[in-house]
Amino acid sequence: MEFRKLGKTGWEIGAVGLGAMPLSLKDERPDEKDAIAVIHAAVDAGVNLIDTADAYCRDDSETGHNERLIGKALAELSGETREKIVVATKGGHIRPEGRWETDGRPEHLREACEASLKNLGLETIPLYQFHRPDPEVPQADSLGELKKLKDEGKILQVGISNVSMDEIENAEKVVDIVSVQNQFSPAHRNPETDGTFAISLARNIAFLAWSPLNGMDNARKLGENSPEVREIAANHGVSPQTLALAWLLSKGPNIIPIPGASRKESICDSVKAADVKLSLEEIVRLDTCWKQ
Numbered sequence: 001m002e003f004r005k006l007g008k009t010g011w012e013i014g015a016v017g018l019g020a021m022p023l024s025l026k027d028e029r030p031d032e033k034d035a036i037a038v039i040h041a042a043v044d045a046g047v048n049l050i051d052t053a054d055a056y057c058r059d060d061s062e063t064g065h066n067e068r069l070i071g072k073a074l075a076e077l078s079g080e081t082r083e084k085i086v087v088a089t090k091g092g093h094i095r096p097e098g099r100w101e102t103d104g105r106p107e108h109l110r111e112a113c114e115a116s117l118k119n120l121g122l123e124t125i126p127l128y129q130f131h132r133p134d135p136e137v138p139q140a141d142s143l144g145e146l147k148k149l150k151d152e153g154k155i156l157q158v159g160i161s162n163v164s165m166d167e168i169e170n171a172e173k174v175v176d177i178v179s180v181q182n183q184f185s186p187a188h189r190n191p192e193t194d195g196t197f198a199i200s201l202a203r204n205i206a207f208l209a210w211s212p213l214n215g216m217d218n219a220r221k222l223g224e225n226s227p228e229v230r231e232i233a234a235n236h237g238v239s240p241q242t243l244a245l246a247w248l249l250s251k252g253p254n255i256i257p258i259p260g261a262s263r264k265e266s267i268c269d270s271v272k273a274a275d276v277k278l279s280l281e282e283i284v285r286l287d288t289c290w291k292q
């Protein structure tokens, strides 16, 4: 698989990452053994960025569910393979009774980070992302705590998620930011116009595109209603989903889509996107014809 740099870290990352969320959040989520097999299939296919969060669980009775699956999957790999994997987790969301709420208080983020270290079985988290700005807490306070955790060696690098252009600019005044994780897909094109992608590219910040296939519930339908999408995909011998990821990759050298998967077949198909080279004409056609 083609490698890309994770922003200014210089880390070599497979151009397609794995979004581990469906392993915990899909209604019919796989059992533990099958979930671990999906993570191993991704690694075997060349994936070395695994995105997770403490909040990827059904509710707060199982906070860290997704991280524990990854911790178990990593423990079964050889040391040499494990060392190449960048686990990107997040803190700042809580799941009372399954709801999504924010908690960006410094004391919560410290507690959450320490729990994530245990869940993942790591001494240092390679990439820790602030999941979502908390309207009740100044961003500088939340990120200030992540800077402390970085200085203490509990995390290596800091990323932010669900942020505006101004929030990216302000975050950089508090701590070095190596990644921005925002929604970007054929159905959700805001980063092309809201300045978040442009500023990330200009500042050498990796852009991790979340729900790049239009989300867990829509991914299967992608391209269904567009003969043009199906035609371009067929010309390259790939699925519309792989084509969508290749189109995202064409947007810039700093973009790394993190498609979710709860089945091995999905991630093994998705990684093929890194080898699809789209012509300028195809990129322009896709820019105008994406439909769900």
Ligand SMILES: NC(=O)c1ccc[n+]([C@@H]2O[C@H](COP(=O)([O-])OP(=O)(O)OC[C@H]3O[C@@H](n4cnc5c(N)ncnc54)[C@H](OP(=O)(O)O)[C@@H]3O)[C@@H](O)[C@H]2O)c1
Pocket: 018, 019, 020, 021, 022, 026, 051, 052, 131, 161, 162, 181, 182, 185, 209, 210, 211, 212, 213, 214, 215, 216, 217, 219, 220, 239, 241, 242, 258, 259, 260, 261, 262, 263, 264, 265, 266, 267, 269, 270
């Ligand atoms: N930062 C945030 O706030 C935030 C929010 C949402 C998501 N995320 C991250 O982004 C990741 C991806 O988002 P997502 O999982 O919501 O949505 P997504 O990647 O758009 O779609 C995921 C679904 O796509 C299916 N799929 C994947 N590759 C496929 C292929 N090649 N062909 C057909 N179907 C395919 C999978 O089906 P199967 O399940 O059947 O394998 C999976 O359930 C998440 O896992 C999570 O890590 C972050």
